[in-house]
Amino acid sequence: MQAPKHIVILTGAGISAESGIxxxxxxxxxxxxxxxxxxxxxxxxxxxxxxxxxxxxxxxxxxxxxxIHPNPAHYALARLERLYPEQITLITQNIDNLHERAGSQRLIHMHGxxxxxxxxxxxxxxxxxxxxxxxxxxxxxxxxxxxxxxxVWFGEMPLGLDRIYGALAQCDLFISIGTSGAVYPAAGFVHEAGLNGAHTIELNLEPSELESQFDEKRYGPASLLVPAYVD
Ligand code: BJW
Incomplete structure (x- = not known):
């Protein structure tokens, strides 16, 4: 993968599904x-x-x-962060700790x-x-x-939004992994990144509700797709 200037990665429940969650x-x-x-x-x-x-x-x-362990998708994102520590903003909607256990350090838990x-x-x-x-x-x-x-429950304010929108404003690559795109504001991030000129990619088991908004899509289990994409 060629190194962009700034990458925003959004993960959802699908990335932890193969870990048994x-x-x-x-x-x-x-x-x-x-x-x-x-x-x-x-x-x-x-x-x-x-x-x-x-x-x-x-x-x-x-x-x-x-x-319950992190799976190859969590580990691949941690490897990517080690390669490009300054260029990556990893945002998860998940409340589990599998990204941290895989080694990710600069992580925003937007739903707690x-x-x-x-x-x-x-x-x-x-x-x-x-x-x-x-x-x-x-x-x-x-x-x-x-x-x-x-x-963070429905009707409550997600966490880390200033950092998130700051990163979306400067990213040139936006990667969405394992999320249905049913919950806002996370579901609006692809649009936001696209407005700022980022290339957008969806990695998911199946097309999400937001599929048509992505420039590029790959479908299959995260444990295969994510390592294949980032390594
Ligand atoms: C695989 C896979 C494998 C499976 N490999 N993939 C009308 C219009 C627009 C917005 C609203 C509206 N009415 C109300 C709202 C706002 C509301 C909202 O979005 N409601 C929707 C129902 C429409 N949002 C809020 O209230 C949020 N706050 C808010 O908006 O504040 C105001 C604000 C204003 C302006 C700016 C900013 C803020 C708060 C939302 C809080 C969500 N909380 C939850 C619970 C957290 C705690 C917990 O875990 O219990 O968060 S709900 C739940 O959904 C959880 C998740 O993080 C979130 C997203 O789910 P996710 O991760 O996408 O999971 P799934 O199951 O939906 O999808 C899994 C995907 O993985 C699928 O696509 C599978 O195919 C795939 N998959 N296996 C790869 N092996």
């Missing part, structure tokens, strides 16, 4: 078992915090099982991180590897608050 919108995906509005909105959380904490506790436990909890009042974020319960209170406020998962 379920995607959202597949027929056996996470939304098949749960209603989106129950487990991925602030309203759902306020209605039934125990249900929502249980949903994330189960995913947190699964992520830390021995058989499963292994962290957050105080809803001060915004303080702390590492959290075990189950999270309503009785787990923050230690930052005068009146301690129940900690919540450090994730």
């Amino acid at each position: 379920k995607t959202f919108r597949a027929s056996d995906g996470l939304w098949e078992e749960h209603k989106v509005e129950d487990v991925a909105t602030p309203e759902g959380y306020h209605r039934d915090p125990v249900l929502v904490q249980g949903f994330y506790n189960a995913r947190r436990q699964q992520l830390q099982q021995e058989q 991180e499963l292994l962290r909890a957050r105080c809803p009042v001060s915004g303080q974020v702390i590492e959290w590897r075990g189950d999270l319960h309503q009785e787990d209170l923050c230690s930052c406020c005068q009146f301690p608050q129940p900690l919540r998962p450090h994730v």
